[in-house]
Amino acid sequence: MARPTTVHVCSECGHSTVRWHGQCPGCDAWNTLVEERGPAAAAGRGRGGGTAAPGKGARAGTPTRLADVSTERVPRLLTGIGELDRVLGGGLVPGSLVLLGGSPGIGKSTLTNMAMGNLAAAGRRTLYVSGEESAAQIRLRAERLIGATTGALDVPVLAETDLDTILATLRAERPEVVVIDSVQTMHAADLTGAPGSVGQVRETAARIMQVAKADGIAVLLVGHVTKEGALAGPRVLEHLVDCVLQFEGERERTYRTLRALKNRFGSTNEAGVFEMRSGGLVEVLDASARFVAEATGKPGSVILAAMEGSRPLLVEVQALVSPSELVPPRRVVNGLDRNRLALVLAVLGRHAGIGAGSADVFVNVVGGVRVEEPGADLAIALAVASATRGVPLAGGPGGAPRPVACFGELGLTGELRTVGHADRRAAEAAKFGLRHVVSPESAPTLREAIRAVLPARAPQAA
Ligand SMILES: Nc1ncnc2c1ncn2[C@@H]1O[C@H](COP(=O)(O)OP(=O)(O)OP(=O)(O)O)[C@@H](O)[C@H]1O
Ligand SMILES: [Mg+2]
Incomplete structure (x- = not known):
């Protein structure tokens, strides 16, 4: 049996060498050489010989018109999960x-x-x-x-x-x-x-x-x-x-x-x-039911009506804003896109008069769930606004503290932008008794969304 041989081929330029190099001798790129089976190991097929015309001697395939391709449906294997x-x-x-x-x-x-x-x-x-x-x-x-x-x-x-x-x-x-x-x-x-x-x-x-x-x-x-x-x-x-x-x-x-x-x-x-x-x-x-039941309703907490694929999911978003000794202050997110937090903080400061300034800001999605979708912007904004003011969001009549659900994307000029499946998100919130839903449909700007659910000042006896 012939000894199997391998070559190392650069995935950038295609240069091939017998030995591995950290840097490709062909294009000087680093760590691009990948080991592959060499010609001897792959022998047995397509050895037309030296300089013959490409494809000569090989058997030609028979293309089939799509309409004539048989599509016997193979049943799928259900994993039972x-x-x-x-x-x-x-x-x-x-x-x-x-x-x-x-x-x-x-x-x-x-x-x-x-x-x-x-x-x-x-x-x-x-x-x-x-x-x-x-x-x-x-x-x-x-x-x-x-x-x-x-x-x-x-x-x-x-x-x-x-x-x-x-x-x-x-x-x-x-x-x-x-x-x-x-x-x-x-x-x-x-x-x-x-x-x-x-x-x-x-x-x-x-x-x-x-x-x-x-x-x-x-x-x-x-x-x-x-x-x-x-x-x-x-x-x-x-x-x-x-x-x-x-x-x-x-x-x-x-x-x-x-x-x-x-x-x-x-x-x-x-x-x-x-x-x-x-x-x-x-x-x-019943993930929504659990997260809603566990939601605290304290300052800095809001329910986000998110979409997990094609399914609506209610999750609690929590924020903590606390004075910092660090320059620059900390910005920590769990389960959300870090860059969206930076954007939301900038819009909050510029268009809603709520500046996190030199405070540390922590934002979490409770339960270790990840929601990386633009619809989460408003939840981050409301949670941070509520945490900054130390006031719980109030969705009840007369400002009674009630869990508030929200969704919506933030535009750079402080407007709320619509996101997909607004009706299904609102329906999911209603299903779990969250009657007050803040969304681009109910408030055109961030300032109005905040005014709708956040009393201006912390109550004295909190
Ligand atoms: N007795 C137990 N009770 C509860 N959870 C357990 C128990 N034993 C293991 N686990 C959980 O199962 C997890 C390990 O699961 P599993 O081995 O399937 O992970 P994995 O992704 O295959 O890990 P790896 O990368 O090491 O192969 C642990 O993180 C632990 O949380
Ligand atoms: Mg494993």
Whole structure:
């Protein structure tokens, strides 16, 4: 057998070298060389020989008119986790690759274990390949999940990191669904790069995809996410796979959201909310009710009628404004876009006469939920205004403190701009008894929105 050879190809300029360099000898870019299989290793196909005309000797394909393409509908595989199925656009598509990204410990293995357990219980052939944990460790987790997933212990597991062994197992076992946990631990023996390097990760995904497409296996690839929130190393994977799911939330908090960043078989507007419990992940279907019930109604608190994908979700936004000794003062946000806070503070100061000036400003979305949408601007503004004045927002008649819901985008000239799904947001607020909703429909400017719900001065006995 010929010794497999690899080359290192620059992803910027395409220059190829035999050895790895930190800096590309072709274009001087740093860290762009990616290991790939060389011509000898890829031999066997398309060796037309030297200077022959391109394509000569190869068999021509037969294009088909779209109308003649058969579209026998392959039924989707339901994971039995309603929120996951919805984010996937109605279940897993056979032969597709789904990349599930998330930071360490967020619950990726738990989610995939549960999905596999449900599929096994429904009589599907499943396989769980783990390069991170031993079979015994996986069993321990499965035992914890047994209450939520009756098939948890019926899933066959393979603790393996060698890619060839995994591919051979896939061909032999012919599962309908397979989990690869995680793609960063797998190792192709003919590449010298360490597991997790760009070359290894890309090759792992590409070879698994070949087998998956050929045999109609649905593949769930688990991937790690860096601190900055990007899928570690391989952005290339995002183009390769059919669907990219992001599992996020803060590890210390119990709520997690699952979002589709890319989906070839469904909308990317869907999101699911989960709660991590000792018995596994539980779908939170009444998230709005919980957040409204937990809302404090104190100065600095407001309910935001947000959209999580195509679903309305009520969350509490809290702000704290306190004198600072730091220059510049602190601006801390959790669950919101940091740049929007800067914008909102500037508009508040310029157009509503509420300056945070040299105070520290903290803004949180309660429960570890992320709402990065322009509709959150008004909630930030009202929470900060209420915190600055030390007065609770009052939605009741005669200024009685009642929970206030709001949504709307802030324009730079102090106007409120409409955001999508205004009717559904208002309806969600009404459903949970929040009768007072401040929105661009009810107040054209920020100044008017503040006047409507914020008494000018703190009551004496607070
Ligand atoms: N007995 C338990 N009770 C409650 N929560 C638990 C329990 N055991 C583990 N957890 C939760 O499960 C989480 C780990 O889940 P899981 O292993 O699925 O995460 P992961 O995303 O796969 O992590 P990694 O990146 O390490 O693979 C922990 O953060 C912890 O909060
Ligand atoms: Mg894991």
